[in-house]
Amino acid sequence: MKQESSKAAANRKGWKIAAIGAAAVVVVGGGVGIATASPWNDASPSSSSLPSSSTSAEASGSPGSAAPSPSASSARAEPYTVGLTPTNGAFGVNPVTVAAVTVEGATLDAVELAPRAGGTPIAGTVSADGASWTATERLAFDTEYEFSYTVLDSGGNERRETSRFTTVEPANEADAAMFPLDGSTVGTGQPFEFTFSEPVTKRDAVEKAITVTSTSGQPGAFYWLSDTKVRYRPETFWAPNSTITVDLNLFGVDFGNGMIGNFDKTMTVKTHNTRLAVVDNTTKTMNVYLDGKLDRTFPVTLGTDEWPSTEGYMVVMERYETTRFTAESIGLKPGDPAYYPPTVVNHASRLSNGGAFVHEALPAAQVALGNINVSHGCIGMSPEGAEYFYNTFGPGDVVQILNTDYGPMYVWDGFGDWNVPWNEWVNQP
Structure with missing residues (x-):
């Protein structure tokens, strides 16, 4: 038996997906040829048609072109069938599809599956009885493939066959990104966020x-914020x-709407040690706990009644040694009572x-620390306290605010x- 091996280079440009071609079966040497294929597997204009029947042992049993080899004997042979996955002419084939050739009433002598434009063939194995060939490598996106295989019928006649199909185009590939980034170290409060390039309608998949x-x-669970974003x-x-x-x-993976995952x-x-800052509006203080032990206490000012600070848990997202605040970023316009000029x-x-x-x-707000609230919802600190927090807390570390009502x-x-x-998290509707 001859078998070809290789690896097709994946072409993953763009983001979208597709469908899986079904198997084709043809009866050769007499009888009726049968092809089964999904509705999306219509042959492209360049693809050859699948013959519906064959009436002699010398006729081809392939969904493509075929002819007896020059050395084929004229011995009379029994009919045989050939099954192909994907079918001849299939397009939009999901690259996760396991390509295969099967025969009944004959044996496979050689099989090659390769990009039609050129490139390394897809590796595969022939079964011990010669009745099937199965790919052991994945297909690539946006590639037209050609099957070439040789069948030995029961009379010893050698028949060469070909078949073609095309995988998912870039417009149907779907991508995803994760935060935090691979290899990072974060605080113990960091949820994992997955953002998808295409809307996900098949969430379970x-x-x-x-x-x-x-x-x-x-153990953990997912919670969907939208059809393109989920947290864990x-x-x-x-x-x-x-x-x-x-x-x-x-x-x-089928995301839904014809979109297929591409990687x-x-x-x-990793997580580092436990870091928790508890801010109490009643006392106007921040207590910092490292590994569960109180490390520092600082006076703070919180949001006013018009601009209150939210209660509960928050997680540090990012840090700036210096940054510029604008009133416009929180919806204020010049002339509004709470408006303030751009401030570093x-x-x-x-x-x-x-x-x-x-x-x-x-x-001007330093005198308010520990006494009254004067901010637009932020936690204001002394220069020493803010620098300490900046140097100690990073992405994923937790802040808990109490008693703002x-x-x-x-x-x-x-x-x-x-x-x-x-x-509520695990039973999201």
Whole structure:
């Protein structure tokens, strides 16, 4: 038996997906030829048609072109059938499809599956009885393939056959990204966020394709923020100093609407020690706990009654040694009572998309620390306190705000995930 091997280069440009070609069966040497294919597998204009029947042992049993080899004997042969996956002329074939050739009443002598434009053939194996060939490598996106195979019928006649099909085009490939980034180290409060290039309507299939494991053994669950974004977290904060492994097995996964995932990747993220800042509006203080032990206490100022700070858990998103605040970023216009001119602030750590930060209070607000609230919802600190927080807390570390009587930060406004009760998280409608 002859078998060809290789690896097709994946062409993953763009983001979208497709469908799987069905098997084709043809009866050769007498009888009726039968082809089964899904509605989307209409032959392209360049593809040859599948013969509906054959009436002699010398006729081709292939869905493509064929002719007896010069050395073929004229011995009378029994009819045989050939099955192909994908079918001849199929297009939009999902690259996760396992290409295969099967025969009944004959044996396979040689099989090659290769990109029609040239390139390394797809590796595969022939069964011990010569009745089937199965690919052992994946197909690539946006590629026209050609099957070439030789069948020996029961009379010893050698028949050469060909067949073609095309895989998913770039317009139907779908991609995804994860935060935090692969190889990063984060705080114990960091949820994992997955953003998809295309809307996901088959959520169960996508969730099944993403496996999250941790050295702490903590199970977790998904929570969808939209049809392109999903979060994952355990019931309680991640264990400190643990390793979390994420296996994204999205290649060939049907996102819905004809979109197909185009990659697999394994990523790891580590957590450092536990860092928690508890801010109490009643006392106007921040207590910082490292590994559960009180490390520092600082006076703070929070949001006013008109611009209250939200309660509950927040997670540090990003940090700036210096940054520029504008009133326009929170919806204020010149002339509004709470408007303020563009202002440069030091040691700012973002807590929400809506503009809540821990930062150094402006000089005029320093007298308010520990006494009254004067901010637009931020946590203002002394220069020493803000610098300490900036140097100690990073992405994934947790801030808890108490007693503002305003309600928790929403899950989508930054990482308000921990404010969603676990029972609600796992039973999302």
